[in-house]
Amino acid sequence: MSDKEQGQNQSFDEIYLIYYPKLVRFCKEYILSEPDAENIVQDCFLYLWERKDTLKTINNINAFLFRLVKNKCIDHLRHRVTAEAKKEEIRSTYLKEFEYKLLAISSFDDSSLSDEDIEVIIYNAINRLPDKCREIFVLSKLKGLKYEEIASQLAISPNTVKNQVAIALQKMRKELKNHLPLLFFIIG
Numbered sequence: 001m002s003d004k005e006q007g008q009n010q011s012f013d014e015i016y017l018i019y020y021p022k023l024v025r026f027c028k029e030y031i032l033s034e035p036d037a038e039n040i041v042q043d044c045f046l047y048l049w050e051r052k053d054t055l056k057t058i059n060n061i062n063a064f065l066f067r068l069v070k071n072k073c074i075d076h077l078r079h080r081v082t083a084e085a086k087k088e089e090i091r092s093t094y095l096k097e098f099e100y101k102l103l104a105i106s107s108f109d110d111s112s113l114s115d116e117d118i119e120v121i122i123y124n125a126i127n128r129l130p131d132k133c134r135e136i137f138v139l140s141k142l143k144g145l146k147y148e149e150i151a152s153q154l155a156i157s158p159n160t161v162k163n164q165v166a167i168a169l170q171k172m173r174k175e176l177k178n179h180l181p182l183l184f185f186i187i188g
Helices: 003-009 012-031 034-050 052-057 061-107 115-127 131-142 147-154 158-175 177-187
Strands: none
Touching: 012 034, 012 052, 012 061, 034 052, 034 061, 115 131, 115 158, 131 147, 131 158, 147 158, 158 177
16 A cells, blocks of 8 residues: 555544654654654644645655654744844843943942032933933933823823833933942932
8 A cells, every 4th residue: 555545544543643653753853852842743733633634635644744843843943043042142131231230330439429429420411311301211210200190291102201211221321331320329
């Protein structure tokens, strides 16, 4: 009996019982995780189940199933590579941020600044913000208004307020990079 005849004569249940263990072993060789391999093979059989009326048209069920699993493995591995690269990028960014903060706090000399000096440094940094950004920042961080209150008062969206505060904080971080702990007086 040819593969085509065999595929045409087998029911979905028979195909599942025969090929499921083989496909999981095959998949696990590349995916390295048995639960993930089982999920991929289950997805392939779900795909086949949803198209079970086409079983009769498949010439070589063995080749069809292994190709299907192979393609799902490739998709899974590509996704994992991308996800791991993003995680590494995030870890690298956090590490750089922590190193920067360590350097900033280590070099910060709090004994050399009086309260008046701190106030002048902070207000100079605030005054260098663009007008609308400064207004929103002052209302949020110095007057303690909520984003919704600011949005209502200025007739803008809360999302605009949120974005402007984020921009202000970013600019303030740059402005106060040599006095980073001072920023916590503002946003604390």
